[in-house]
Amino acid sequence: MLTLTDLAASYPEQTQCFSLTAAPGTITALIGPSGAGKSTLLAMIGGFARVDSGTLSFNGNSLLPLTPAERPITTLFQDNNLFWHMSVQQNIAIGLNAGLRLNEQQQQQVQDVALRLGIDGLLSRKPAQLSGGQQQRVGLARCLVRNRPVLLLDEPFSALDPALRYELLQLLREQTNRMQLTVLMITHHPSEAAGVANQMAFIHNGRILELGDGELLSAPRTTELRAYLGTTAVIREE
Numbered sequence: 416m417l418t419l420t421d422l423a424a425s426y427p428e429q430t431q432c433f434s435l436t437a438a439p440g441t442i443t444a445l446i447g448p449s450g451a452g453k454s455t456l457l458a459m460i461g462g463f464a465r466v467d468s469g470t471l472s473f474n475g476n477s478l479l480p481l482t483p484a485e486r487p488i489t490t491l492f493q494d495n496n497l498f499w500h501m502s503v504q505q506n507i508a509i510g511l512n513a514g515l516r517l518n519e520q521q522q523q524q525v526q527d528v529a530l531r532l533g534i535d536g537l538l539s540r541k542p543a544q545l546s547g548g549q550q551q552r553v554g555l556a557r558c559l560v561r562n563r564p565v566l567l568l569d570e571p572f573s574a575l576d577p578a579l580r581y582e583l584l585q586l587l588r589e590q591t592n593r594m595q596l597t598v599l600m601i602t603h604h605p606s607e608a609a610g611v612a613n614q615m616a617f618i619h620n621g622r623i624l625e626l627g628d629g630e631l632l633s634a635p636r637t638t639e640l641r642a643y644l645g646t647t648a649v650i651r652e653e
Contacts, residue, residue: 416436416438416439416475416597417438417460417472418473419433419434419435419436419469419470419471420434420469421433421468421470422434422456422459422468422471423466423468424466424467429452429620430621431452431455431456432621433452433469433622434469434623435616437597437599437614438613439564439596439597440592440595440596441598441613441614442588442591442599442608443598443600443612443615444602444605444608444609444612444614444615445600445615445616446601446603446608446615446618446643447617448619451618451621452618452620452622454601456618457569457599457601459471460478460488461486462478462481462482462488463483466479473486473487473564486565487565488563488565488566488567489510489561489563489566489567490566490567490568490569491555491558491566491567493569493571493573493574496554497553497554499541499542499543500541502538502539503529503534503538503539503542503545504539506542507528507529507538507553507556507560508521508525508560509557510558510561511524511561524560525560526538528556528559528560529556531590532555532559532586532590534549534556547574547575548575548583551572551575551583552583555583555586555590559594564597565596565598566597567598568587568598568599570603571583573602573603573604577607580604580607581607581610585611587600588611600612612628612629613628614626615631617643619637619639619640624637624640625640632644
């Protein structure tokens with residue numbers, strides 16, 4: 416269980432403070448306007464942004480004293496940070512060993528995750544030879560091969576067309592269930608995320624104003640969420 420309690424940091428423009436619980440096998444979609452604090456929240460969890468107060472724990476163990484490398488967390492960004500001079504296989508393998516020195520078991524892990532994500536036939540290619548959707552699969556594969564229980568996604572699929580976003584969200588849902596991952600995902604496509612997310616958190620001015628399942632899109636309680644959704648609000652069919 417990932418637990419944040421009054422996790423806070425003060426900046427000149429605003430004070431950001433978050434409380435949230437996310438269980439294994441679940442996806443939490445983070446929605447809200449640009450500059451609301453979504454990326455800062457992920458950075459605080461990952462250890463890349465300062466925390467002034469509050470608690471952050473996973474399975475009852477505090478993460479705050481740990482460096483980013485020591486935390487049970489991996490992150491995938493919109494720019495998937497692939498190495499263009501490396502093959503797909505090497506790009507995945509680097510998640511296990513920065514020097515690409517893999518034992519037989521680790522080599523099998525790379526093969527297995529590539530097979531699960533449907534890129535096992537692309538292992539010898541370079542990223543420039545792949546489509547955008549295939550590149551994101553490689554980035555996701557590198558995250559999954561690390562076998563860390565918490566996965567943070569900072570808009571990794573936003574640049575893809577709707578069909579590819581849907582395909583990768585379904586793939587993410589499958590892997591979250593299979594590996595019992597705890598996933599926090601920033602998205603600017605809330606109606607699409609609602610189809611795979613177990614809970615949704617609406618962030619505004621450095622706070623979580625609303626937290627619930629996909630129903631909050633069809634029945635927003637705050638004027639801020641209604642303004643954010645605008646014409647993109649999901650209409651619930653009776």
